[in-house]
Amino acid sequence: MTALLLVGTGLIGGSFALAARRAALFDHVIGIDRDEEMLRHAIESGVVDEGLPDGIMPPREDVAAVCLGVPVSAIAEWVQRVAGCFSDDTPIFDVGSVKSKVVREISPPRPNFVPCHPIAGSEKQGPLNASADLFVGQKIVVTPLSETREAIVRVVESYWHAVGATTHRESAESHDRKLAVTSHLPHLLAFAMMELVKEANAEQHIGNGFKDFTRLADSDPDIWANIFAGNREELEANLERLIDLTREIGALTGDLDALRQRIESARRRRERIS
Amino acid sequence: MTALLLVGTGLIGGSFALAARRAALFDHVIGIDRDEEMLRHAIESGVVDEGLPDGIMPPREDVAAVCLGVPVSAIAEWVQRVAGCFSDDTPIFDVGSVKSKVVREISPPRPNFVPCHPIAGSEKQGPLNASADLFVGQKIVVTPLSETREAIVRVVESYWHAVGATTHRESAESHDRKLAVTSHLPHLLAFAMMELVKEANAEQHIGNGFKDFTRLADSDPDIWANIFAGNREELEANLERLIDLTREIGALTGDLDALRQRIESARRRRERIS
Numbered sequence: 001m002t003a004l005l006l007v008g009t010g011l012i013g014g015s016f017a018l019a020a021r022r023a024a025l026f027d028h029v030i031g032i033d034r035d036e037e038m039l040r041h042a043i044e045s046g047v048v049d050e051g052l053p054d055g056i057m058p059p060r061e062d063v064a065a066v067c068l069g070v071p072v073s074a075i076a077e078w079v080q081r082v083a084g085c086f087s088d089d090t091p092i093f094d095v096g097s098v099k100s101k102v103v104r105e106i107s108p109p110r111p112n113f114v115p116c117h118p119i120a121g122s123e124k125q126g127p128l129n130a131s132a133d134l135f136v137g138q139k140i141v142v143t144p145l146s147e148t149r150e151a152i153v154r155v156v157e158s159y160w161h162a163v164g165a166t167t168h169r170e171s172a173e174s175h176d177r178k179l180a181v182t183s184h185l186p187h188l189l190a191f192a193m194m195e196l197v198k199e200a201n202a203e204q205h206i207g208n209g210f211k212d213f214t215r216l217a218d219s220d221p222d223i224w225a226n227i228f229a230g231n232r233e234e235l236e237a238n239l240e241r242l243i244d245l246t247r248e249i250g251a252l253t254g255d256l257d258a259l260r261q262r263i264e265s266a267r268r269r270r271e272r273i274s
Numbered sequence: 275m276t277a278l279l280l281v282g283t284g285l286i287g288g289s290f291a292l293a294a295r296r297a298a299l300f301d302h303v304i305g306i307d308r309d310e311e312m313l314r315h316a317i318e319s320g321v322v323d324e325g326l327p328d329g330i331m332p333p334r335e336d337v338a339a340v341c342l343g344v345p346v347s348a349i350a351e352w353v354q355r356v357a358g359c360f361s362d363d364t365p366i367f368d369v370g371s372v373k374s375k376v377v378r379e380i381s382p383p384r385p386n387f388v389p390c391h392p393i394a395g396s397e398k399q400g401p402l403n404a405s406a407d408l409f410v411g412q413k414i415v416v417t418p419l420s421e422t423r424e425a426i427v428r429v430v431e432s433y434w435h436a437v438g439a440t441t442h443r444e445s446a447e448s449h450d451r452k453l454a455v456t457s458h459l460p461h462l463l464a465f466a467m468m469e470l471v472k473e474a475n476a477e478q479h480i481g482n483g484f485k486d487f488t489r490l491a492d493s494d495p496d497i498w499a500n501i502f503a504g505n506r507e508e509l510e511a512n513l514e515r516l517i518d519l520t521r522e523i524g525a526l527t528g529d530l531d532a533l534r535q536r537i538e539s540a541r542r543r544r545e546r547i548s
Contacts, residue, residue, distance in 0.1 A: 207393040
């Protein structure tokens with residue numbers, strides 16, 4: 001019997017567990033979660049087969065791989081804890097949204113830890129919303145270090161392919177720079193926009209466009225506080241650049257042709273990703 | 275036979291025409307559009323029954339009301355043109371996203387012009403996307419002046435109620451202040467975000483959250499250049515306030531508890547509007 005050890009039974013980790021079992025990668029899933037209610041939900045909904053109390057980590061021979069679905073601030077610590085319990089042949093991978101800070105915290109680097117980030121998710125959270133289909137057609141960024149064993153990276157990539165995703169390797173730094181733009185900054189702005197709409201007493205003037213724009217604000221506070229803290233420098237730098245660009249466009253209201261052209265370019269780019 | 279004269283046969287005006295005819299408010303719709311292809315589409319898709327070339331405005335006794343579906347920069351001029359052709363008993367109303375600048379441009383105020391703004395829309399445009407259901411359950415802000423005839427305001431409000439919407443009266447200034455927050459600023463940020471993602475070469479790191487956040491960037495450049503110009507002061511003021519709030523939240527990464535609490539408040543507000 002081969003088992004997946006899933007630490008953190010939330011939406012992403014839980015979805016990986018469901019998808020991996022459907023793909024017959026493992027035939028047993030052991031869950032660990034510091035949130036006892038979450039763990040109970042994970043067991044009741046079939047995301048995991050058995051739960052272990054947080055803090056207990058017996059070496060178990062049936063564990064073939066470890067998936068860390070914990071907040072980014074907890075990943076490095078869990079890598080160290082888990083690595084001590086299993087051989088260097090056991091793949092350990094995470095699903096966190098920040099990579100540089102996490103890999104820097106693991107010193108010396110662990111040859112069997114493969115940092116991963118699925119560009120997939122939902123504003124819905126927890127094991128009850130987990131879905132075996134979450135990764136189908138989605139991209140997974142994999143950010144191995146030079147110290148990471150190539151054979152282990154390939155095994156973890158094969159897991160992602162088995163659950164329907166494509167993988168793409170790049171450096172942790174490049175990942176964090178790009179995710180600051182495509183995910184972290186949009187979340188930050190969505191939270192700030194909910195403050196502004198309250199200040200302006202404009203809740204009665206909300207339409208569907210505003211709902212789309214702020215959908216990301218319905219995200220888990222603990223996860224996102226840690227992501228912002230974990231990628232602070234890239235987040236701040238990109239916020240300042242976005243401020244410059246936004247003011248620039250706003251200042252074109254005296255030159256309607258230039259404004260139209262700039263909007264048209266942005267629109268064409270948006271069309272291409274739809 | 276009672277006719278609606280529809281000037282500007284795009285998504286909003288076209289949807290009003292379809293909805294109004296379904297509600298039996300009018301039995302004939304006459305369309306005018308400076309864009310001949312748009313007008314042809316409006317005729318072919320049954321949004322209007324007949325088209326008139328732009329610039330021709332014969333007084334016609336069958337016209338019971340005039341709906342102006344033109345960009346905000348053209349509304350005041352059209353009010354003046356139309357008002358000269360019909361009696362002061364004929365309701366004229368617009369569907370534009372900016373109100374203060376438009377009503378200031380109409381001097382003296384026309385007693386039969388009722389400024390309206392449906393808080394409804396779509397990133398889809400044009401008469402081919404018009405829908406008789408667009409206004410069902412949506413809010414329409416009506417911003418009459420003290421000079422606007424109460425009886426005419428009530429007739430126009432009854433049109434909106436007949437097509438399934440609710441109406442809400444407020445000043446043009448209040449409308450513009452609030453829409454700057456809930457619509458104009460989100461559009462501006464969505465356009466700017468498409469520039470940032472290009473600069474950062476991060477298109478391959480886009481997930482569904484980013485697509486929601488930037489959906490508004492797929493909007494008509496001419497319409498939005500005019501809206502930004504028409505509501506420039508409120509847009510700029512609210513952009514600066516959003517910048518302050520965003521930097522404030524971003525600066526809390528050194529105090530995770532405070533950051534979490536602030537995100538949690540924003541999240542609860544977002545939950546309430548879902």
